[in-house]
Amino acid sequence: MITAEHISKSFEGHTVLDDISAEFETGKTNLIIGKSGSGKTVLLKSLVGLHPVDSGTIRYDDTDFTALGFRERKAIRRDIGMIFQGGALLDSSTVAENVQLPLDLFTEQSEEEKRARVEFCLQRVRLRNAGGLYPAELSGGMIKRVAIARAIVLNPKYLFCDEPNSGLDPQTSIVIDNLIHEITHEYGITTIINTHDMNSVMEIGEKIVYIHEGRKWWEGTKDDILQADNPELNAFVFASAMAKRARANVFSGR
Amino acid sequence: MLKILEQIGRYTLLMGKVFSRPEKMSIYRRRIVREMEALGLDSIGLTAIISVFIGAVITLQMSINLESPFIPQYLIGYATRETMILEFSSTVVALILAGKVGSSIASEIGTMRITEQIDALEIMGVNSASYLILPKIVATVFFFPFLAILSILIGIAGGYAISVLTGIMIPDDYIEGLLYDFRPYSIVYTLIKMAFFAFIITSISAFFGYYAKGNSLEVGTASTRAVVASSIVIMIFNLILTQILLI
Ligand SMILES: Nc1ncnc2c1ncn2[C@@H]1O[C@H](COP(=O)(O)OP(=O)(O)OP(=O)(O)O)[C@@H](O)[C@H]1O
Ligand SMILES: [Mg+2]
Numbered sequence: 001m002i003t004a005e006h007i008s009k010s011f012e013g014h015t016v017l018d019d020i021s022a023e024f025e026t027g028k029t030n031l032i033i034g035k036s037g038s039g040k041t042v043l044l045k046s047l048v049g050l051h052p053v054d055s056g057t058i059r060y061d062d063t064d065f066t067a068l069g070f071r072e073r074k075a076i077r078r079d080i081g082m083i084f085q086g087g088a089l090l091d092s093s094t095v096a097e098n099v100q101l102p103l104d105l106f107t108e109q110s111e112e113e114k115r116a117r118v119e120f121c122l123q124r125v126r127l128r129n130a131g132g133l134y135p136a137e138l139s140g141g142m143i144k145r146v147a148i149a150r151a152i153v154l155n156p157k158y159l160f161c162d163e164p165n166s167g168l169d170p171q172t173s174i175v176i177d178n179l180i181h182e183i184t185h186e187y188g189i190t191t192i193i194n195t196h197d198m199n200s201v202m203e204i205g206e207k208i209v210y211i212h213e214g215r216k217w218w219e220g221t222k223d224d225i226l227q228a229d230n231p232e233l234n235a236f237v238f239a240s241a242m243a244k245r246a247r248a249n250v251f252s253g254r
Numbered sequence: 255m256l257k258i259l260e261q262i263g264r265y266t267l268l269m270g271k272v273f274s275r276p277e278k279m280s281i282y283r284r285r286i287v288r289e290m291e292a293l294g295l296d297s298i299g300l301t302a303i304i305s306v307f308i309g310a311v312i313t314l315q316m317s318i319n320l321e322s323p324f325i326p327q328y329l330i331g332y333a334t335r336e337t338m339i340l341e342f343s344s345t346v347v348a349l350i351l352a353g354k355v356g357s358s359i360a361s362e363i364g365t366m367r368i369t370e371q372i373d374a375l376e377i378m379g380v381n382s383a384s385y386l387i388l389p390k391i392v393a394t395v396f397f398f399p400f401l402a403i404l405s406i407l408i409g410i411a412g413g414y415a416i417s418v419l420t421g422i423m424i425p426d427d428y429i430e431g432l433l434y435d436f437r438p439y440s441i442v443y444t445l446i447k448m449a450f451f452a453f454i455i456t457s458i459s460a461f462f463g464y465y466a467k468g469n470s471l472e473v474g475t476a477s478t479r480a481v482v483a484s485s486i487v488i489m490i491f492n493l494i495l496t497q498i499l500l501i
Pocket of ligand 1: 043
């Protein structure tokens with residue numbers, strides 16, 4: 001479980017996160033949703049320590065992450081996998097080298113063991129024969145898969161995904177969402193996903209935190225999000241024509 | 255002025271991070287070899303082309319301007335050699351490399367910054383500054399002096415070729431000049447200078463890339479700044495090093 005307690009963050013006087021508290025549960029896909037610019041990426045990067053928070057506490061299970069120094073954090077870093085908005089694969093390395101890098105850094109495995117593990121992870125995200133390609137040769141969906149493979153190669157306890165399906169078609173998006181969902185349950189990972197895609201919310205939103213202008217506005221599950229009576233959240237949830245129609249059904253069915 | 259001081263402060267902090275103890279030597283070794291290829295081997299062609307022409311032009315200029323019965327012809331070979339060794343093959347080649355290598359380092363690292371590749375490394379617990387920049391510094395500091403030697407040899411050969419081709423002077427006189435009053439220390443001086451310049455180009459360009467933010471437009475700006483800043487610093491250090499090493 002990852003817990004945020006009253007975290008705030010501002011950049012040069014501009015407040016981006018304002019007193020956010022939330023719990024992200026183990027073995028579930030926890031979603032952070034909100035409009036573009038609401039502070040999702042900053043929240044995610046604050047949780048993993050890429051942005052130091054101005055105040056507040058972040059706990060990884062029983063460890064107070066905010067109190068640790070760079071060296072001590074390294075132990076926790078080993079248990080963290082992260083998928084960035086654009087994939088963030090190293091351009092100058094092949095797919096296989098990208099996935100292998102965490103193994104090189106954190107383990108003393110032999111080359112064969114490492115290669116076998118890389119192979120396994122690439123298969124897990126259903127990518128075969130792509131190990132020798134460079135990131136520039138991949139499609140957007142493949143990049144996301146490689147990023148997932150790299151994020152899970154060390155069997156992380158915590159997985160962070162910043163808009164894992166941005167820039168993908170709806171069908172591929174669902175494939176990626178389901179892949180993350182599956183992996184989360186298979187290994188009992190605490191997964192936190194940023195998204196503004198309502199499809200993802202309805203598909204894998206086991207726990208949802210809604211952020212609006214840097215503040216937590218609502219939390220709940222995909223089952224109560226359609227009934228929520230929060231005007232900002234409703235505007236977000238029912239923005240698309242399809243969702244509006246779904247809402248009409250929900251209310252007429254009641 | 256305050257801004258420059260602030261930049262120097264940030265640069266110093268970054269270098270502190272670069273030289274803090276690297277984590278796993280084996281990974282660095284592989285990267286150093288790669289960087290030697292990318293930053294060093296790939297610069298051989300450019301260095302060679304420029305050097306051969308400059309060597310030829312110096313010889314040509316000298317023989318046109320020093321056409322006088324009182325000046326022995328071998329002095330032309332001597333002058334070509336001294337110019338190549340003392341200034342051209344270190345300072346001028348370094349300026350050219352600042353353009354080629356410096357801009358490529360700044361845009362490579364800048365792109366990694368804005369596409370979150372650096373964040374991805376940090377998440378893995380990697381000291382990204384050291385991982386990305388140290389191999390480049392080591393590779394260029396070792397490789398660039400070799401480029402300086404190459405430049406000297408090719409420049410001198412260029413001078414010889416032009417004297418044979420145009421007949422503007424007797425090639426044997428040129429050779430005699432090359433050997434006249436040769437002090438090996440001037441080569442040492444050049445190598446030391448070039449190693450310094452390599453450090454300047456690589457570290458400054460990496461600095462501008464590492465702190466790039468925004469979009470690809472700003473990566474372009476960062477890479478231009480990197481070339482300008484490293485060229486200026488090269489000129490300043492050229493003066494300082496010449497003062498220290500030769501006088
Ligand atoms: N490094 C930074 N320095 C200054 N301001 C920043 C920085 N990073 C983000 N911000 C600001 O924080 C706010 C929230 O940005 P953030 O990237 O978290 O939005 P987001 O919810 O992830 O949006 P999107 O869905 O478009 O990715 C924005 O106003 C942005 O300008
Ligand atoms: Mg974002």
